[in-house]
Amino acid sequence: MPAGSGRWGGFWEQRTQQLQSRVRAKEDKIAELETENAVLLLKLAEYKGKIEKSRSEATRISTLYNKQQRLQRNTRSALSQLGLVIQKLNQDIQAFHSSSWALLRDYQDEYQDRVSEIVTAVQRTQQSAETLLACQSKVAHLERALQDVSARHQLERQRRKVLHNSLVELKGNIRVHCRIRPLLPFDSESDDPVLQSSSISREVAHAVDDETVLVKCDRPGHPLINKTYHFERVYGPAESQSAVFGDVCPLLTSLLDGYNICVMAYGQTGSGKSYTMLGPHSDDGPVLPLDPQSDLGIIPRVAEELFRLISENPSRNPKVEVSIVEVYNNDIFDLLAKDSIAAVSGVKREVMTAKDGRTEVALLASEAVGSASKLMELVRGGLQLRAKHPTLVHADSSRSHLIITVTLTTAACSNSTADQACSATLPREQTEAGRAGRAGRSRRASQGASAPQPVPGNPAGCVEQVQARLQLVDLAGSECIGMSGATGSALRETACINRSLAALADVLGALSEHRDHVPYRNSRLTHLLQDCLGGDAKLLVILCISPSQRHLAQTLQGLGFGIRARQVQRGPARKRPPSSQTEGKRRPD
Numbered sequence: 196m197p198a199g200s201g202r203w204g205g206f207w208e209q210r211t212q213q214l215q216s217r218v219r220a221k222e223d224k225i226a227e228l229e230t231e232n233a234v235l236l237l238k239l240a241e242y243k244g245k246i247e248k249s250r251s252e253a254t255r256i257s258t259l260y261n262k263q264q265r266l267q268r269n270t271r272s273a274l275s276q277l278g279l280v281i282q283k284l285n286q287d288i289q290a291f292h293s294s295s296w297a298l299l300r301d302y303q304d305e306y307q308d309r310v311s312e313i314v315t316a317v318q319r320t321q322q323s324a325e326t327l328l329a330c331q332s333k334v335a336h337l338e339r340a341l342q343d344v345s346a347r348h349q350l351e352r353q354r355r356k357v358l359h360n361s362l363v364e365l366k367g368n369i370r371v372h373c374r375i376r377p378l379l380p381f382d383s384e385s386d387d388p389v390l391q392s393s394s395i396s397r398e399v400a401h402a403v404d405d406e407t408v409l410v411k412c413d414r415p416g417h418p419l420i421n422k423t424y425h426f427e428r429v430y431g432p433a434e435s436q437s438a439v440f441g442d443v444c445p446l447l448t449s450l451l452d453g454y455n456i457c458v459m460a461y462g463q464t465g466s467g468k469s470y471t472m473l474g475p476h477s478d479d480g481p482v483l484p485l486d487p488q489s490d491l492g493i494i495p496r497v498a499e500e501l502f503r504l505i506s507e508n509p510s511r512n513p514k515v516e517v518s519i520v521e522v523y524n525n526d527i528f529d530l531l532a533k534d535s536i537a538a539v540s541g542v543k544r545e546v547m548t549a550k551d552g553r554t555e556v557a558l559l560a561s562e563a564v565g566s567a568s569k570l571m572e573l574v575r576g577g578l579q580l581r582a583k584h585p586t587l588v589h590a591d592s593s594r595s596h597l598i599i600t601v602t603l604t605t606a607a608c609s610n611s612t613a614d615q616a617c618s619a620t621l622p623r624e625q626t627e628a629g630r631a632g633r634a635g636r637s638r639r640a641s642q643g644a645s646a647p648q649p650v651p652g653n654p655a656g657c658v659e660q661v662q663a664r665l666q667l668v669d670l671a672g673s674e675c676i677g678m679s680g681a682t683g684s685a686l687r688e689t690a691c692i693n694r695s696l697a698a699l700a701d702v703l704g705a706l707s708e709h710r711d712h713v714p715y716r717n718s719r720l721t722h723l724l725q726d727c728l729g730g731d732a733k734l735l736v737i738l739c740i741s742p743s744q745r746h747l748a749q750t751l752q753g754l755g756f757g758i759r760a761r762q763v764q765r766g767p768a769r770k771r772p773p774s775s776q777t778e779g780k781r782r783p784d
């Protein structure tokens with residue numbers, strides 16, 4: 196290698212080495228920087244992560260902040276509202292406070308007023324205490340006076356009643372008692388349960404007191420009725436069977452004294468005749484013995500009382516016989532007659548007039564009875580044969596008139612008080628008997644038989660026999676054919692019942708007007724009852740009526756019948772004359 200080139204070469208070589216070392220330094224530097232860069236990148240990444248975390252934290256904080264802001268806003272508005280409320284409350288409290296004060300002041304004023312009023316009242320009370328005491332003693336005095344007057348009034352009433360009864364007895368008036376039965380389900384005019392329950396408006400007949408019936412009807416579409424009827428006794432719907440019997444009972448004493456007695460129940464169908472005479476319906480009929488509270492009617496009670504009275508005075512040797520007939524379709528049937536095989540059956544009979552003018556039923560079966568239960572056994576047998584037929588008005592309607600005759604035969608006795616009363620009224624009796632034209636009775640009167648006397652020369656006093664009859668009559672009920680719904684044979688029954696009851700009313704009409712002719716024979720019923728209607732029997736008619744609006748027409752008709760019956764004056768009832776033989780001879784009518 197040339198020298199010149201050698202120098203250059205060294206230079207270059209040197210230069211290259213320098214450059215190379217510089218490159219190496221640079222490369223080292225680069226490597227160092229890259230390392231540094233990598234570290235920085237790592238740090239960058241780390242910071243980025245931190246930044247990201249900080250950002251989400253910032254977001255969360257920002258959300259919380261917003262929430263807090265909202266809460267603050269709400270709290271502020273709630274606080275302001277609360278402030279308003281508190282303000283209002285404060286105002287209210289103020290108002291309440293002031294009104295409480297005002298009230299308290301008023302109350303205090305009022306309290307003062309009341310206290311002063313009370314003080315005044317107490318003072319006044321104290322002042323009037325003496326007056327009050329004086330008043331109280333006056334009231335006590337007046338009450339005593341009132342009690343006194345009431346007692347005297349009661350006594351006067353009783354006296355008046357006794358006098359009235361004596362007058363009725365002397366005049367021979369038919370005694371009429373009226374019984375108003377309770378309202379019953381079949382009284383309803385309608386199926387409407389509302390109408391059925393309004394019972395008050397449907398009652399038109401009322402017992403005002405124990406002598407007066409008021410019929411009052413002011414229903415639209417009906418004629419106005421406001422009328423009172425007076426009878427010897429009126430029983431309201433609540434009165435018991437024993438109350439009714441209480442008024443019948445004295446007649447039994449009369450029977451034992453020798454008077455003929457007749458108790459007859461009259462009234463429209465379903466008005467309570469059979470209930471009154473016998474008691475409530477039962478297949479077995481009335482049963483003895485009875486207790487005073489039982490529902491049994493007059494007939495079983497009469498049976499018991501009669502035998503009780505008989506047992507009190509057995510020395511008169513009493514004998515009791517019973518016969519039972521029914522008048523059905525204007526024919527008389529003997530309900531005790533026995534056919535050839537001795538079974539009991541109804542046998543047709545005829546009414547006759549006996550020698551002494553008394554009406555009798557020819558060939559009538561009668562049975563001697565020795566006790567009330569035997570008597571009632573016969574009654575039960577008769578009732579089983581009695582004609583019955585359901586109608587639209589009454590499901591258990593009797594279609595015949597039932598007449599139970601109890602004949603009491605006793606030894607005549609001269610010393611009873613009734614005898615004296617009877618002889619005292621004799622002259623008047625005789626004149627009235629003559630005027631009424633009652634042949635049988637006046638004949639007996641002219642024979643002097645009405646006041647039984649002991650046969651002269653017999654010192655014992657009890658010499659002959661007296662036969663007295665008690666007739667217990669349960670009439671069939673009058674009825675309006677339209678209402679009863681009767682057809683065919685039932686229609687004939689109804690017509691016969693109505694005709695016989697009309698005949699009964701005609702007889703009473705003729706008797707009350709003292710007509711010469713009394714049409715007893717217009718019907719078998721009146722012919723059969725002739726002796727008790729126009730004769731010398733004590734006759735009690737128990738008029739049965741329904742209180743219901745539905746039966747108003749029939750009720751008025753029944754009340755009219757009762758009033759007409761009361762007007763009959765037949766002269767005083769008289770005892771049966773004593774006789775030494777039985778009155779058996781009859782002549783055909």
Ligand SMILES: Nc1ncnc2c1ncn2[C@@H]1O[C@H](COP(=O)(O)OP(=O)(O)OP(=O)(O)O)[C@@H](O)[C@H]1O
Nearest residue numbers: 376464465466467468469470475589592593671672
């Ligand atoms: N005072 C009363 N208390 C309670 N129920 C009564 C009374 N009177 C009648 N009754 C009842 O009324 C209904 C009709 O009475 P009852 O059979 O005595 O009539 P009646 O007048 O005999 O009728 P009819 O002439 O058709 O035979 C019966 O169910 C009876 O029990």
